[in-house]
Every structure is written in structure tokens, then in C-alpha cells.
Amino acid sequence: MHTLDFIVLFSTLLFIVIYGYYKTRGSKDVNDYLKGGNEAKWWTIGLSVMATQASAITFLSTPGQAFHSGMSFVQFYIGVPIAMVVISMVFIPIYHRLKVYTAYEFLESRFDLKTRSLTAILFLIQRGLAAGITIFAPSIILSAVLGWDLFTLNIIIGILVIIYTVSGGTKAVSITQKQQMGIIFLGMFAAFFFILEYLPENVNFNNALEIANTHGKLNILDFNFDFENNYTIWSGLLGGTFLALSYFGTDQSQVQRYLSGRSIKESQLGLIFNGFLKVPMQFFILLVGVMVFVFYQFNASPLNFNPATAEVIKDASASEQAQYQDYQTQLKAVQEKKAALTLQLGQAETNQQTIYKRQLIELSGKEIEIRKDADQLIHKINPQIETNDKDYVFIHFILNELPRGLIGLLLAVILCAAMSSTASELNALATTTVIDIYKRNQRKPKSEKHYLKASKYFTLAWGVLAILIACTANLFENLIQLVNIIGSIFYGNVLGIFLIAFFVKWIKSNAIFMAAIITQIIVIIVWWYDVMPYLWLNIFGCAVVMILAVILTSLQYFIKKGA
Template sequence: MSEGLPALDLGVLLVYLLGVTVWGAWLGRGQTGGRDYFLGNRDLPWWAVMLSVVATETSTLTFLSIPGISYLGTLAFLQVTFGYLFGRVVVAGVLLPSYHRGELTTAYELLERRFGVGTRRLTSVIFMITRLLADSVRLFATAIPLALLTGWSYPVAVAVIGLLTVIYTYFGGIRAVVWVDVAQMLLYLFGAVVAAVVLQSVVAGGWSQIFATAGAAGKLQVFDLSLDLGVAYTLPAGLLGGAFLSMGSHGADQLTVQRLLTCRSLRDSQRALVGSGVLVIVQFAIFLVVGLGLWAFYQGRAFDASDEIFARFIVDELPAGLTGLLVAGVLAAAMSSLSSSINALASASAYDLWAPLAGARDDDAGILRAGRVFTLVWSVLLVGGALVFLRIGEGAAAVEVALGVSSMVYGGLLGAFALALFSERADARSVAVGIVVGIGFVTWIWATRRSALAWPWFVLVGTLLATATGWLLGGRRGRPTD
């Protein structure tokens, strides 16, 4: 580890950290209620929401883990993003109209209108547990480059990121989250471009030689038509598995749905969602290509963990000033994801749990006060969770760990929404059992390793099981009207 930051890098990093924290807190001035704090008064421009969605879902794991995946393998991970786009198109056409009908405050309010408040609470709690686990991994992954660069321990690095993020999230609410996300996404994409430019100069022959060498080694492969369900990155797994994963993460997860509800209209929400799918493909392609450049630069050298490859390049190979800029980019990605999680978790806690129990559904000011308390609570839990995940598995990329955790759960949640929209038989009891069966079976597969099923298939399997179970166990009382 480094003994300390050069003065120029330290200055770049501190200016960014302090500037974004103060700006984010300032954006929250004048808030009077939960509608503004959590939904931005439904008045945010679609393009800002689109960039915020991309910044939130890709986070530091894109910056660090995706280059490591292509370093060790090929460009085949890109197949998953094609499914991501298809899944968003489905959500835009099927779920978003239901969310905008009736001015919903969280994704799970839709389930309450169909199955009752118990189902809303159950699905909201599942969302909370999933986000806590997955985003704890993301937060820890971010501490890697900061620890490498500064010589701090991982716990100290996690605490610094968490403290600064919670300040602007607490005061700024969703407006701060979205607008800071916009700036942070532009910063870390700029960091990727900087890395690509540096690789052009440090690898003999530049990018033409990188692509030639990678092609000869078979690393430019994008499509794998294999039907082996145990292989994660194939075209069938990418299109089907990626689509269902995207439907779960962008249609049944409050983290993304909350942003889409801040748009001014249904059409704006649809534009933000589908546009984010296109941007994600471009962004993943950029980081996968950076991984090929790193492979050529290090000549395929082995590393202890794939997530450290890009971090090591940033620390050891970039000139003063640029190192600080790219580390600021890493922190930008991390803080955007963390702030989004904190605000979404606080929103679900205030609207789905606290307000119904306290009889305060219409108390907008009370929801704001409760939301800020939940913001602090979830911040502490996420930082604590990151410390628990200090060891995320030998040789595993953090992005795959986080996606695997989410994939175990999204199927059960997505099945509940499918039953709400399309089944006349399902009721609260059958939906609850379906959720448990869908999540339980996929978790059993993952925990016991008794099946070779790769993680991109988890959401599809969980959705089918949850939907089938809920339909079979349901009654025939008919579907309520809105």
C-alpha cells in the first residue's frame, strides 16, 4: 500500500469530496415534506433521471470489476446488457403505466392495492434486506482503491465514504441524489477515458496493437451461443437472464422505481428507463475494453483479486493529478450508488412501514421527519454491512457477488408483480407463499451448489416459480378494479 497521497492528488480528491458534499446538501434547501424529499415533487427532467439510474446501477463495480472480468476472460459479459435493454422496454410498457396511475409513492404500494398492506410490507422488507446485502458489497469494493492509495485500512476507507455520502443525502434528499449522480457519472466516465488515453501511450503500438493481441488470444469474443445453463455469459443467458434481471431491478426494486416516479410524466419515465438501457450497453463496453488494455499492459499477469487490477493501475501507473482524478471517479461511482440506496431504503421505510403503522399516510411533514431518521439508520447499517463483507470470496469479482445476491431475490418480487397485474386467482396468502418459494429455491441452488445453474438464470427461475405457485394456490375471487 502507498504511504500517502502526493500533494496534487490529495488536493484533487479533497476538492471533489468537499465540493460534492456541500453542493448536495445545498440542493435540499427549502424542503417541507416527504413528497419533495423522496420524490422531488415529481418535477425532475427525464435526462437527469436517466443518468442517475445509470450511475446508481453501475457504481464502483463497473469501474473496478468489469475491467477485471474482460482481463480474465472476454467481452462476453456484454451479452447480459442486451438483455438489460430488452427488460427495460418491457417494464416501460407494462409496469410504469401502473406506477403512474394513482400517484404511487413506492413500488410496493401497487401490491397493497391488489393484495393488501401485508403484501406491501413483506415485499418492502425483502427489498430492504436485498439492498443492504448487495450494496454493502458495493461499498466495500469502493474502499479497495482508496486503501491502496492512502494506506488507510479498509474500515477507515468505508467510514470516510459513508460519512460524506450521508451528509448530502440527509440534507439533500432525492434532488441531491439525482443531480449529484449526474455529475458523478460524467466524472467517472471521464476517468475511464483518461485511463484509455494513458493505455494508448504505455502499451507499445497503442490500441491497434491491444486489439490485435486480444483478437489473437480470442478475447474479443462477444457472442457465445452455448446452451449450457452453467455458463454465465452466453447469448441465451444474456438475453433471457439479463432481461429478467433488468425487469426485477428496474420494475420491482424501489431503488430504481423511486427515480422513475420523480419524472414529470409517464412518457418521461419511459424515456429515462429505455435510454438508461442504451447508455448501460455503451458504458459496459467502455469498461470491458479498458480491461483488454490492462491485460495487454500487464501481459496477462495474475493478481490476487480481479477487482484490484484496475485499482493497481490507477495507483501505480498514472501521473500525479490524474491518479487523484481517477480515484475521485471511483468515489463518485460509489457515492452515487450509496446515496441512492440510502434514500430508497429510507423512502420504503417511511412510506411502506412507518406511515401505515403510525396512521400518518397523509402527514407529509411527518414523513419527512421519519425519512431523515431512517436515512441515518440505513447509513449505519450499510457501513456495518460493508465491514462484514470484507471477505467477499476468493477470486470472485465484486460485481458478480452483488448481482448474484440481487438475482436470488428479484425473481420472487417480480413474480408478485406479475400476479398483481395478470392473475385473477392470486390472493395475499398465495402471493406470499409464491415469493417464499421463488426466493427460497434459488437461494437453495446458490447455497448448496447442487445445480450448475449460472446466476443470470436465477431471476427467470424465481419468477416462474413464484408466479406458478401464487396462481396454483390462489382462489377464484376475481381481480379487484382500480
């Protein structure tokens, strides 16, 4: 990295921290700190909701996902607009009418304290883990690529977030997220246009799409009911909708964003704005990844984008190094043939294009086999090294292909995304801890000043815990999948509890409490034995808790009737 990149990177991050601290210091009371004084307008809510979900993982993993697997991942988000409409019509009016700080307060008024506490604890567990991952994700990748110390990066990102989140609470999170989303959009659009600029002169955007389509990267919708496939139109519409309903409707990190709205209408408009901008945003991020794929059809790419694999080869035996070098030579030859054929495809007559496409597909198959063989060799040398390189594709492109200054801006995009998500999570974790656990179980009433201080202390405590989780985490196959898997394990159960609370009035507290505990155990077992794709866990958990609650209530009725 050049000095200019460091200047752009650190000046951007310092601006966010200082601006957030300065604009929101000195909260008056708990309402001001935890709900931002209910001053947020709809566009602030919409951008804040979007920034909370769009973590660094989104901008690191999603382009790599598209590079390897194409645009089909966008189906994961198809259910978001549907969920936003349902939440705006059902959830928001109830939350605002009850004037709650957290979603889980409502459950006590509907059921009892133990049900409220259980759902709050489930949230604290899954969101506490996720907070650590949102710090860890950019840290481990920047550490591997730039050679920076992983432990130090975790601490730096965590401390930057803690400073303004502890100081300003919800208002600080919302205000800084607007600035962060502006930086994110600027950086991603700049990267996209530079990719198109770097393509050969006679390859325009339409040609690039044709090249991507030839390699199957533009297969967006899959209507096959394939239970083994995580990303189909059905998993998106069903599993994705249930995941979005639970995440945006019951997860405090999101609920807190729209509870800060000036009115029900502002909150509803903010969620609808997010719902209908979210899919195009994810589509664009995936398209950036597809364009990176097209770029590497004309330019050399490594056998594996994870730089740690190159270090493994350095420590390998002479024969293993020679074998790896042979793979590199084979890859280079295939890439040169692909580049020549790809250029010919753009200039060929229609009747010749089919032949060129067939040849390109064959060469792509050879390239995939070469990379697989190289990965197997790396795994043989060091089984601990992660050979799945989806999370490293985009950062490799940024550091090796983009001009000075823009590299710093794109790194700032990644870190801003990490900070925005982490800030929301710490804010929500502290709110839930104070309101649902600490304050609710106080025997003697305390002052507003006491709970304001407690909120800041718990924000700090969760920040420290998130840093500790980040420092002890291990890289998963794909970071964006890891976050969604953690959510899917818990979200379906919690959503089922809320749906019963809203719509099934005859089910009482004891039945739903026992059903929730049993369901959580069942879902964890189902996930552990990989019985179904993780997206379906959202529907499964929701259905199981509702069915069990009905069964337990019926049993209670017959037992009482028999007695």
C-alpha cells in the same frame, strides 16, 4: 500518491457533497423529499438510473473481469434495453396513475397489506446488504493498495453520502449523480487514451485489438447453450432480461429515480436513454480492461495484483520465498518473450502471423500456469488471503502507470461511483421503510412534517447500518458478481409477484403470499447448493412463484367447490 492526486481527489469529493447539500437543502414536504417534487427531466432520470447501477464495483471489477476473461461479460447487459422498453410500456404508466411513492404500494391495491409488506421486506433485506457492499468494495481495495485504514475508509465514504442524502433526499441524489457521472466518464476516457499512448510507437489501436483477439479477449458473443457458463447470449437475453426487469421495475432504488419525473413521458424517455446507453458504456469499460491486458503484454506485471499477497510472502519461510522468487523469474522470462513476439506479430507478413499467434498462445498458457502455481503457494502459506485478483487489476494500473493528477481523478471516479450508488440505496431504503412499513402501520394520522423528519432519520439509520455491514463484510471472489448474486436470489421472486399483479387478475392475495414465501426458501436452497448459474435464478424464481400461485389458487378453488 502525490500531493496533486490528494488535492484532485478530495476537492472532487468535497465539491459533490457541498454542491448536493447546498442545492437541495430545506425540503418542504414528503413529496419534495422522497420524489424530488416531481421535477426531474428525462436526461437527469437517465443519468441517475445509470449512476445508481454503476457502483464503484463496476469500475473496479469490470476492467479486471475483461483483463482475465475478455469481453464476454457484456452479454450480461444485453437484456437491459429489452427490459427498459417493457417497463416504460407497462410499469411506469401504472405507477404514475396510482401516484405511488414506492413500487410496493401498488401491490396492496392489487392484493393486500401482507403481500405489500413482504415484498418491501425482501427489498429491504437485499438492498440493505448491497448498500454495505457498495461502501465496502472501494474501501477494501483502496485500503489494500494504498495502505489506508479499512475501517476509517468505510466510515468516511458512508458519512460523505449521509450528509447530502439526509439533507436533500431524492433531489440531492439525482443532482449529484449528474456531476458524478460526468466525473466518471471524464476519468474513464482519460484512462483509455493514456493506455493507448503508453503502447509502443508502432502499436496502434487496431494492432491492440488484434493482439487482444489473438488471446481470445474479443470473443464477445457465445451462442452455445452451456448451462454451466454464466455469460452466454442466452443467459443475457433470458436471465439478464428478467434480472433487469426486476431490478429496474420493482427495486425501489431504481423505481424512485423515475418516479421523480415531471411526467410519464419524461420517465419513459429517461429509462429508454439509460437502456440504450448502458450496453455501450459497459462495453467501453470492458474495452478499457482489454486495453490494460494489451498494455501488460509489453510491460511487466506482478504474479498477483492483490498487494496483500506480497505481504504474505514476506512472512513465509526461506524455502517458500525462494520458490516464489523462482515463479517471478519464470514469469519475467515469459513476459519478455511475449513482448518480443507481440511486436513481431504486428510487423509480420500474413503467412507468418499464424506461427506467431500459436507461439503467443502457448506462452500465455505457460504464464497462466505460473500464476496458478504462485497462487497455490500463497494459499498454502495463508489460506485466508484472496488470490483471485480481478478487483485489483485496474487499481494497480492506475496507481503504478498513470501520471500525477490523473491518479487522483481515477480514485475520485471510484469513490464517486460508490457514493452515487449508496446514496440511491439509502434514499430508497428510507422511502420504503417510511411509506410501506412505518406510515402504513400508524393507527393515528401524523403530519407531513412528522413523516419528513422520519424520512431523514431512517435515511441516517440505514446509512449507519450500511457502514456497519461494510465494516464486517468479507471479500468475495469477485465483487461485481456478489452484488448480482444477492440481487438474483430475491429479484425473480419479486418480479413474479409483480407480473401476476399486472397480468393474472384471478390470482388472489393468500395464494401469492404463500407462493412467495415458499419460492424464496426454494431459491435460497437452489443457490446454496449451486444447482444453476446465478443469472438463471431470476427466471427460476419468477417461474416458481407464478406456478405455485396458480397451483395454490386452483387448490383453494377445488377445496371450496368440494366443501
